[in-house]
Amino acid sequence: MTIKEVAALAKPWVSGSAQPFVRIQSITKKFDDFVAVDDVSLDIYKGELFCLLGGSGCGKSTLLRMLAGFETPTEGSIEIDGQDMAGIPAYDRPTNMMFQSYALFPHMTVERNIAYGLLREGVRKAEAMERVADMLRLVQLERFAGRKPDQLSGGQRQRVALARALVKRPKLLLLDEPLGALDKKLREETQFELVKIQETLGVTFIVVTHDQEEAMTISSRIGVMNAGRIVQVGEPAEIYEHPNSRFVADFIGSVNLFAGHVTVDEADHIDIATPELEGVIHVGHGVSCSPGQELFYAIRPEKLRLSRARPDLPNTFPAMVDEVAYMGNLSIYRLRLPSGRHLNATQVNLSRHVEDAISWDENVWVSWDDNAGVVLTR
DSSP, rough: OHHHHHHHHOOOOOTTTOOSSEEEEEEEEEEEEEEEEEEEEEEEEOOOEEEEOOOOTHHHHHHHHHTTTTSSSSSSEEEEEEOOOOOGGGGSSEEEEEEEEOOOOOOSSSHHHHHHHHHHHOOOHHHHHHHHHHHHHHHTTTTTTOOGGSSOHHHHHHHHHHHHTTTTOSEEEEESSSSTTTTTHHHHHHHHHHHHHHHHHHHHHEEESSHHHHHHOOOSEEEEEEEEEEEEEEEEHHHHSSSSSSSHHSSOOOEEEEEEEEEEEESOOOOETTTTEEEEEEEOOOOOOTTEEEEEEEGGGGEEESSSSSHHHHEEEEEEEEEEEEEEEEEEEEETTSOEEEEEEEEEEOOSTTTTOOOTEEEEEEETTTTTTTTEOO
16 A cells, blocks of 8 residues: 555545545524524545634534534535435434533433433343443443442543443534533543544544644644634644634734735745834745735744844844743743834743743844745735
């Protein structure tokens, strides 16, 4: 098998021949005059852990509820595993949904909570309990089988809810802010557990979240939503390093954005004059644009370099250190340019203590390589 064929199996979205497992075509959902989801088309492939990422009110949960069958599209269609979902009620769809609240039965044990759906469907008790035991092993809760939900930690309750959703063996699991109720440290730990469980079972997951770090950590691909629309779909590294708009660049992580006009437009480079830097940004590749066109330049804080001596780099500008925030693993520098504009730079703290570290009120040079940023036309 060639490297290209292996990549196509691992990433079916790069293969033109792969068939989507979930196909959303021109879906619109209106609530009276309000358009919650606006003409969304999206393909999701079998075995993906796909994240719908966006701020509150962007339409991501409404889209998830239409997949589950809890909401009916105003326009458009949804197919799951080749079957049109039009007219199919939630209880007959090959899906299960895990809610943020978990909604565990407080009077039932962990074991009975997980078994409840199977027994309601008429699965024989012996088979149901065998499947429950498999799920308990998978989520590492065997020794908690006899406990009630109020005897569990938040992370344990989250795993019970996940096991209950998976024990019915859905083709597609829908998760609405599944880690939102956990504290930061537990949420970070549980993210890796979620990925491990998904990879073990091979079930297709669609996760709704507003947490950019969570989406970047767990997903195979991300669909960024804004005002009811999908504005960009891509792998986490693609979304972060190559945003297609100012909105995506600003929404994902931290970024410094500059507006400017093209002053030099060559096949292998362009120059962008920006008053905020009181200078010219040199970009080491060509861009499809017109001379004089207004562009936006985005550069991440970790791409910036700080030094007391002026470096020999194509993009070098003077700045003053206004603030320094020590975050443990890194330090965040808030820099003030001569124009009054502020920008952020981050530096990794490789040593416990650096005596000559750059500090407050110092005059420094901030610089970056000519391919460190991305040029945006919208």
